[in-house]
Amino acid sequence: MKTVEEIKAAIEAAVPGAGVEIVSNPSVSAQHSLRLKPGCAVAVATFLRDDGDLSLDYLSNATGVDWPDKEVAEKVKVTHTVTKTVDGREQQVEETVEETRKRVVPGCIEAVYHLYSVAKGHGPVVIRMKTANRRTQVELPSLTPVWRSAEFQEREIFDLFGIVFTGHPDLRRLLMWVEFKDHPMRRDYREPDDFEYEPTAHDEVLKRAGEHRSREQGHGNRE
Amino acid sequence: MAVAENKTEKPEGWNRPPVMKPDGEGELLEVAMGPHHPSTHGVFRMDVALDGERVIRLKPVFGYLHRNHEKIAEGINYLGSMPFTDRLDYMCPLTNNWAYALAVEKLTGQAVPERAEYLRVILGELTRIVNHASSIGFLIQEMGASGTPLMYAFKEREKILDLFEELTGARMMCNYMRFGGCRVDATPAWLDAVRKVLAGLPRFADEFENLLRGNEILMARTQGVGILRPELAVNAGVTGPMLRASGINYDIRKVDGYGLYNRFKFRVPLGEHWDVYDRFMIRLLEMRESFGILEQALKDIPGGPVMDSKAKLRGFRPKPGEAYGRIEAPKGELGFYLISDGGPNPYRYRIRPPSLINLTVLEDMCLGNNVADVVLIFGSVDIVLGEVDR
Numbered sequence: 001m002k003t004v005e006e007i008k009a010a011i012e013a014a015v016p017g018a019g020v021e022i023v024s025n026p027s028v029s030a031q032h033s034l035r036l037k038p039g040c041a042v043a044v045a046t047f048l049r050d051d052g053d054l055s056l057d058y059l060s061n062a063t064g065v066d067w068p069d070k071e072v073a074e075k076v077k078v079t080h081t082v083t084k085t086v087d088g089r090e091q092q093v094e095e096t097v098e099e100t101r102k103r104v105v106p107g108c109i110e111a112v113y114h115l116y117s118v119a120k121g122h123g124p125v126v127i128r129m130k131t132a133n134r135r136t137q138v139e140l141p142s143l144t145p146v147w148r149s150a151e152f153q154e155r156e157i158f159d160l161f162g163i164v165f166t167g168h169p170d171l172r173r174l175l176m177w178v179e180f181k182d183h184p185m186r187r188d189y190r191e192p193d194d195f196e197y198e199p200t201a202h203d204e205v206l207k208r209a210g211e212h213r214s215r216e217q218g219h220g221n222r223e
Numbered sequence: 224m225a226v227a228e229n230k231t232e233k234p235e236g237w238n239r240p241p242v243m244k245p246d247g248e249g250e251l252l253e254v255a256m257g258p259h260h261p262s263t264h265g266v267f268r269m270d271v272a273l274d275g276e277r278v279i280r281l282k283p284v285f286g287y288l289h290r291n292h293e294k295i296a297e298g299i300n301y302l303g304s305m306p307f308t309d310r311l312d313y314m315c316p317l318t319n320n321w322a323y324a325l326a327v328e329k330l331t332g333q334a335v336p337e338r339a340e341y342l343r344v345i346l347g348e349l350t351r352i353v354n355h356a357s358s359i360g361f362l363i364q365e366m367g368a369s370g371t372p373l374m375y376a377f378k379e380r381e382k383i384l385d386l387f388e389e390l391t392g393a394r395m396m397c398n399y400m401r402f403g404g405c406r407v408d409a410t411p412a413w414l415d416a417v418r419k420v421l422a423g424l425p426r427f428a429d430e431f432e433n434l435l436r437g438n439e440i441l442m443a444r445t446q447g448v449g450i451l452r453p454e455l456a457v458n459a460g461v462t463g464p465m466l467r468a469s470g471i472n473y474d475i476r477k478v479d480g481y482g483l484y485n486r487f488k489f490r491v492p493l494g495e496h497w498d499v500y501d502r503f504m505i506r507l508l509e510m511r512e513s514f515g516i517l518e519q520a521l522k523d524i525p526g527g528p529v530m531d532s533k534a535k536l537r538g539f540r541p542k543p544g545e546a547y548g549r550i551e552a553p554k555g556e557l558g559f560y561l562i563s564d565g566g567p568n569p570y571r572y573r574i575r576p577p578s579l580i581n582l583t584v585l586e587d588m589c590l591g592n593n594v595a596d597v598v599l600i601f602g603s604v605d606i607v608l609g610e611v612d613r
Contacts, residue, residue, distance in 0.1 A: 027544020027563065028332035050233075057457050058473075061547065061558050061575040114547050114560070114575075118457050118473045124547055148238040149460020151583055160291075169239065175286040175612060184291055 001122035004032045007054065014047045015040055023128065033112070033126035038140050041129055042167070045146040048115060048125070056115040056125055059147035062154060064161035066186045068134065069107040076101050107134045109163050109186075113143065113150070131163060134186075142168035160185035238458045240587045243279035251279070256597070258287050264361070265608030269585075269597065276593045281586045285579070288612035296572040301327055301539055304572065306398040311574065312610040313395055314357060315350040317387070318552040320400035325481060326548030326559035327402045331541045334531050339404040340483045341524040345417065346399070347482075347550075348513040348520070349387075352424065353380045354553035355464075355506040358605045359431060362503055365602045366444055372434060379427050382420050389413055403534025414521060421517050428510055435503060445500040449588040449600035452497065459583045463555030464509060465604060468494035468501040475551035482550075486523075487516045499603040506605075540567050554578055554605055574613060578606035 002010070008020045011034075021035040036044050048056045075098050084093045108130040116123030131138045142165035144150045154165045155174040162183035165171055173180065182189055245251055257268035266287035272280035292311070296304040308323045309316035321343055328335065335343075360376030384394040390413055391397040391406070399406050435441065451461070456469040466473055474491045476484040492508035494501030541563040549558035555577025562571035581604050589597050 025544050025546075027330050027542060027546055029329045029544065029546035031545065031547060059460055060549070060556060061560055061573070063560055063571075063573040063575075065562060065571050112560070114558070118471060121473075121478045126547070145236075145238075147460065148455070148458045149580055149583060151459075152579055160293075173286075175289040175291075177286070185294055 001120075002053065004034060004125075007048075007125060008034060010051065010054070011044050011047060014051070015043045018044050020044070031124060031126055033128050035128050035130070038129050038131075041141045042143065042146065045127070045143050048127075049146055054117065054125070055119045056117050056123065058116045058118045058123075059113055059143070059149045060116050060124065061112075061114040062143070062150045062157065063112050064157040064163055064185065065110040065112060066134070066161060067107045067110060067130075068187050070105045072103050072105055073100055074103065075099070108132070109134055109138060109161050111140055111154075111157060111163055138162055139164045139166050141166055142171075144168050159183070162186065238455055240590060243274075243277075243590050245274040245279055249275065254594070257284075264602075264606065265611075267606075267608055267611065269601070271594065271597065273594055276595075278589050278592055278594060278597060281589050281597070283582055283585055285612055288608050290613070292613045293572050293574065297569060300567045301402070301541070301569060302536065304569075305400070306396065309396040309398055310609055311576070311613065312552065312554060312557075312578065312607045314607055315354050315553050316395055316397045317346045317350045317399060318550060318557065320397065321347055321482075322548065322550045322552060322557040323559050324400040324402055325550055326546055326561050327541070329548045330544065330546035330561050330563060331402070333403045333534060335404055336528050336531055337483075337525050338408075338527045339529040339531075341520050342405050342409055342529060343400065343482055344484070344487070344520050345517060345524070346387075346390075348516050349383050349417070351513050351553045352510050353383050354605075355510045356380055356427075356431070358602075359435070359503055359506055362445075362499075362599070362602050363434065363441070365598050366441060375427070375430065379424065382423075386413070386417055386420060389416065401530065401534070401536070402539070404528070404530035406530075408529045414524065417517070418521055421514060421521070424514055425511070428507065428514070432507055435500075435507060442500065444596070445498065445503070445599060445603075446496070447498050448592060448596050449499045449603060450497045451584055451588055455584060455587065459587075460580045461555070461584055462577050462581065463551070463553070463605075464502055464505045465555065465581050467491060468505045469497045470494055475549060475556055479549070481548075487519050489513075489516050499599055502603040502605075538567075540565060545571075549575065552577060554607070554610070555581055574610075576610045576613060578604075578608075578610040582606060582611065 004022050008022060011018050011020050018040045019037045023033045023035050025032050048054055077096055078099050079094055079096050081092055082095050083090055110128050110130045112128045115125045129140050131140060140163050142154055144154055145167060152174060154168055155172060157163050158165060158171055159173040159176055160183055252273045254271045254273060255268055256271055258266040268284040270282045270284060271278055292307055305320060308319040311319050356376040356379055360373035363372040387397055388394045390409055391399040451469050453469045453471050456466050457471060470493050472491055472493055477491060489512040492505050494505055543563055543565045545562040547558055547560045549556050557577055558575035560573040561569050564570040588600050
């Protein structure tokens, strides 16, 4: 099988402006991956599927990974011009100080796809895409038109991570119920205090019972 | 069905289910099959639109058994997830253990002693026999022969589960594999017990094959029903016996040669008609191949430790990185995708469930068939809801 570098070169020859980036994997598995630009992802995916040498016709696994915003503290050398009294005179002196600055590295949600070839028997080739941020720009192109096996898996990512796949034929929640609001697999997800907050007929009954009880208490005829 | 005959030419939407039009007479009937339908093997719903008896739309609804196993696993250490994997596909706990152990071993580069690999192969193939036998039993039950043929399968299954219990301490929640080997060694007496059970299995397979080959009603109901075209099967990520019944030669035991499968001689049965009948014949033939693998493994199993001496159980922290490991589970490709950030818990823990992904093509196979056949086609996918919903 081709190495990731060769696959990158092949993609860039076939899809101009694809801008593929290699993400190296430091573990012993050495499954390095290719990060695609969301704009060209469908074209690149179609190339990977239909190319004669690669023929990655089988999308095995599609999943999401959440990378929250990270606060990084880094030491920076800063040069200030300070007024100092040197030898009895006031002078402008340049002074270098080390300062700790805090910087927020914006997070993203990543979609990871593992591709294999049934025709050639090789794999995996790992491709990934990331969203611009975690809250407002969470759209990525859907690869379901290229590989049908992404259909339920992308629905699951949408459900649990909140990536909106544009071009998906049937993007609905897969595992959680329709009225559910949050995305449980995000790392900052907080489960509600009452787990039974799914709107049910039960709530209405409790509300009516409460009203009834307060009315009875007002009349003073409660046992 | 508008599917391109030629593989290179792929028109827009070629891999989508076709749009079925009602014939215009009478009204459409929408039926919710499930979540407590006897054919669904658990809690699962199919929203079916019927035009008379004909299915014109089918949407599966999941999530009744969802417990977010992946989130739980991100909160506990690596080894702590091992007992949870038993609960995914509770018909075949040992292959789930194996897939997870394999993924972690890929992540850390952990070696596995030879005897442990042999034990894994033996247990994996016994699990395959359990799964395939019960799934054929369920098929016959779903056609109306309630109980008896399924109990034939369960009789053999019980013998194998007794072996699991003797070795691991539990019939179904085995929790047996570890990263770098297996938890306890098998005694010579246990291996003899396996040989004894194995000696009786071919007779059972013959009996079952007579049921499948000689029963006219069964053949009339299953042959030519629920056809899955090979190019769609590959594109939809269908794996396991379903894929091979569509005539695609893809068995991860052969392709990846994980464990010690390169050492064993076995054949990969393939279907020619791509229908429900083929799927069950493939399962039966795979069972027979498993007998062969078991015989070879029981003959060659060496002595030695079952746990690598360098394997770390306490303070297990893989180096940062990621790995995807997969095996040929009885239902299809079972994979685990792990990301480590160097901590004691996995940063990301993902299960690739074969049961869920094989259901992608359920609508394609059912459209245009009678509603009674939906039960059979669904049964031929062979799912367990513990794995679909996770």
